[in-house]
Amino acid sequence: MDLSFSPEDEEYRIRLRAWLEKHQAELAGAAGLMQGGGSANILDAIGMAREWQRSLYEAGYVGLSWPKEYGGQEATLTQQVICSEELSRSNTPPLINTIGLTILGPTLVQHGTEDQKRRFLPKILTAEELWCQGFSEPGAGSDLAALRTRAEQDGDTFFVNGQKVWTSMAPIADWCFLLVRTDPSAPKREGISYLLCDMHTPGITVRPLRNAAGGIHFSEVFLEDVRIPATNLVGELHGGWSIARSTLGHERSGLSGVLSLETNLxxxxxTAGTLQRGDGVALDDPTLRRELAQRWIELEGLRHLGFRTLTAQIAGREPGASASVGKLFAAELRSRIAGTALKVEGSLAQVAKRSPHAVDRGRWHAAYFDAIGHxxxxxxxxxxxxxxxxxxLGLPRSVPDELVKGGGPGE
Ligand SMILES: Cc1cc2nc3c(=O)[nH]c(=O)nc-3n(C[C@H](O)[C@H](O)[C@H](O)COP(=O)(O)OP(=O)(O)OC[C@H]3O[C@@H](n4cnc5c(N)ncnc54)[C@H](O)[C@@H]3O)c2cc1C
Known part of the structure; x- marks a missing residue:
C-alpha cells in the first residue's frame, strides 16, 4: 500500500485549495441552498447547484477521468482522489449531475456513437442537462434482468411503455437512461436494450415518492407510448444488458465515501462538545466519548481499505470485490454514526428539521433515516x-449472475 503523494500531486492540491478558498462565498451559497437553508425555493437551489457545477467545471475540476476531446481533463487517478478529498473537506455540496457524471458519462465514452458522445457529454459536465437512471422497476431491483418495460421499434422510432421506480432526480432531470425489453421471447438477459430518453417527451408521468426522512429523493416514472428516436439506442439492439453491467461496474476507489463520513463525524x-447535557456538555459523558472514538476507529479502517483499493487501481489492477467490502462497510458505518448522533442529542433527537429546537438544523434525525437508503x-x-x-471468501454461488446489481446511484 502506498500512502504518499508526489510533489506534483501536492502542487495540484495547493492549487485546488487556493481556488476553493477564492470561491468560498459562492460555495457557501450553493451549500446552504442545497441543504434547504434560507428562504430559497427549490428552483433557486437547483439553479445555484447547476451554476456551482459549471464554475467547478470551468476551473478544471469536473470530468477528471474523461477524455479531453469531450471536455474532460484526463487527470491521473491520484489527482481524482485529491480532488474528491479537497471538495469533501471544504464541505462543497455534492455535484447536482452526479448520475450523469459517474454512470452515464463513462458508459457513453465506452459504448456511445461519436454523435452521442459529442451531443451529450459536454452538457453533462456543465450541468446544462441533468440525468436520471431508469433501471429499477416494481419486481426488478436486485433481479434487474426481470425488467418488463417494453420498447417496440417502428422504423426510426422506439415506442416505450412501462414503469420505472426509485428514479432519483426524476422530477428535475432533462434526460433518463433507460433499460427496456426489446425482445420478450429471448432469454431475459438477451432481450434488453439501452435507450436515452428525453424526459420532456409526451407520455412521461413522474410521481415523486416521499422517503422515510420526509424528503423527496426518488419517484415513480410511468411511460406511455413514449417516442424515442432510434439514434438514441446505445450499443447494439438487444445488447443493453452487458452495457448496463459495465455501467454498474464503474467502481469508485471508495475514498470519496470515507471523506463525507469524516466530515459528518x-x-x-x-456538536457533542457544545450540546448542553446536565451541568456540562454531551462529550463529558464517558460512554458517548468511547462510542465516538469507536466510530473514528471504524472510519480509519474504512480509509485504509480505500487506500488499498486505490493502490490496486493505480497499479492497473481491478479493485474487485474489495469495492463491495468498502460499500457495505461504508453504508453500515454511516448508519452507526447517525445512531451515535441520536444518542449525543438525547431527547432532542426526536425533533425534526423544521423545529426551532432541532440540533444542527435536524441533520442527524434525517441522516438516520437516509442511512437506510444507502x-x-x-x-x-x-x-x-x-x-x-x-x-x-470463495464460498459456493448462491445466485445466478443476472441477480447481482453491483453498483448504481442512490448513494
Ligand atoms: C436512495 C435510493 C436511490 C435509488 N435510486 C435509483 C435510481 O436512480 N435508479 C434506479 O434504477 N434505481 C434506484 N434505486 C433502486 C435500487 O437500485 C433498488 O432499490 C435496489 O437494487 C434493490 O431493489 P429492490 O428495491 O427491488 O429490492 P429487492 O431486490 O426486491 O430486494 C428486497 C430484499 O431482498 C433482498 N434480496 C434480493 N435478492 C437477494 C439475493 N439474491 N440474496 C439475498 N438477499 C436478496 C435484498 O437485499 C432486499 O433486502 C434507488 C434505491 C434507493 C434506496
Missing part, C-alpha cells in the same frame, strides 16, 4: 454480502 464531535441503493447490503462471500 467531525461535525458530530463538535444500504439499498446501488446494490443492497445482502447483495454485497453475496459478492463478498463468493469472490473474497
Amino acid at each position: 467531525i461535525r458530530l464531535w463538535r 444500504s439499498i441503493g446501488g446494490g443492497t447490503a445482502q447483495i454485497q454480502r453475496n459478492t463478498i462471500a463468493e469472490r473474497v
Whole structure:
C-alpha cells in the first residue's frame, strides 16, 4: 500500500485549495441552498447547484477521468482522489449531475456513437442537462434482468411503455437512461436494450415518492407510448444488458465515501462538545466519548481499505470485490454514526428539521433515516454480502449472475 503523494500531486492540491478558498462565498451559497437553508425555493437551489457545477467545471475540476476531446481533463487517478478529498473537506455540496457524471458519462465514452458522445457529454459536465437512471422497476431491483418495460421499434422510432421506480432526480432531470425489453421471447438477459430518453417527451408521468426522512429523493416514472428516436439506442439492439453491467461496474476507489463520513463525524464531535447535557456538555459523558472514538476507529479502517483499493487501481489492477467490502462497510458505518448522533442529542433527537429546537438544523434525525437508503441503493447490503462471500471468501454461488446489481446511484 502506498500512502504518499508526489510533489506534483501536492502542487495540484495547493492549487485546488487556493481556488476553493477564492470561491468560498459562492460555495457557501450553493451549500446552504442545497441543504434547504434560507428562504430559497427549490428552483433557486437547483439553479445555484447547476451554476456551482459549471464554475467547478470551468476551473478544471469536473470530468477528471474523461477524455479531453469531450471536455474532460484526463487527470491521473491520484489527482481524482485529491480532488474528491479537497471538495469533501471544504464541505462543497455534492455535484447536482452526479448520475450523469459517474454512470452515464463513462458508459457513453465506452459504448456511445461519436454523435452521442459529442451531443451529450459536454452538457453533462456543465450541468446544462441533468440525468436520471431508469433501471429499477416494481419486481426488478436486485433481479434487474426481470425488467418488463417494453420498447417496440417502428422504423426510426422506439415506442416505450412501462414503469420505472426509485428514479432519483426524476422530477428535475432533462434526460433518463433507460433499460427496456426489446425482445420478450429471448432469454431475459438477451432481450434488453439501452435507450436515452428525453424526459420532456409526451407520455412521461413522474410521481415523486416521499422517503422515510420526509424528503423527496426518488419517484415513480410511468411511460406511455413514449417516442424515442432510434439514434438514441446505445450499443447494439438487444445488447443493453452487458452495457448496463459495465455501467454498474464503474467502481469508485471508495475514498470519496470515507471523506463525507469524516466530515459528518467531525461535525458530530463538535456538536457533542457544545450540546448542553446536565451541568456540562454531551462529550463529558464517558460512554458517548468511547462510542465516538469507536466510530473514528471504524472510519480509519474504512480509509485504509480505500487506500488499498486505490493502490490496486493505480497499479492497473481491478479493485474487485474489495469495492463491495468498502460499500457495505461504508453504508453500515454511516448508519452507526447517525445512531451515535441520536444518542449525543438525547431527547432532542426526536425533533425534526423544521423545529426551532432541532440540533444542527435536524441533520442527524434525517441522516438516520437516509442511512437506510444507502444500504439499498446501488446494490443492497445482502447483495454485497453475496459478492463478498463468493469472490473474497470463495464460498459456493448462491445466485445466478443476472441477480447481482453491483453498483448504481442512490448513494
Ligand atoms: C436512495 C435510493 C436511490 C435509488 N435510486 C435509483 C435510481 O436512480 N435508479 C434506479 O434504477 N434505481 C434506484 N434505486 C433502486 C435500487 O437500485 C433498488 O432499490 C435496489 O437494487 C434493490 O431493489 P429492490 O428495491 O427491488 O429490492 P429487492 O431486490 O426486491 O430486494 C428486497 C430484499 O431482498 C433482498 N434480496 C434480493 N435478492 C437477494 C439475493 N439474491 N440474496 C439475498 N438477499 C436478496 C435484498 O437485499 C432486499 O433486502 C434507488 C434505491 C434507493 C434506496
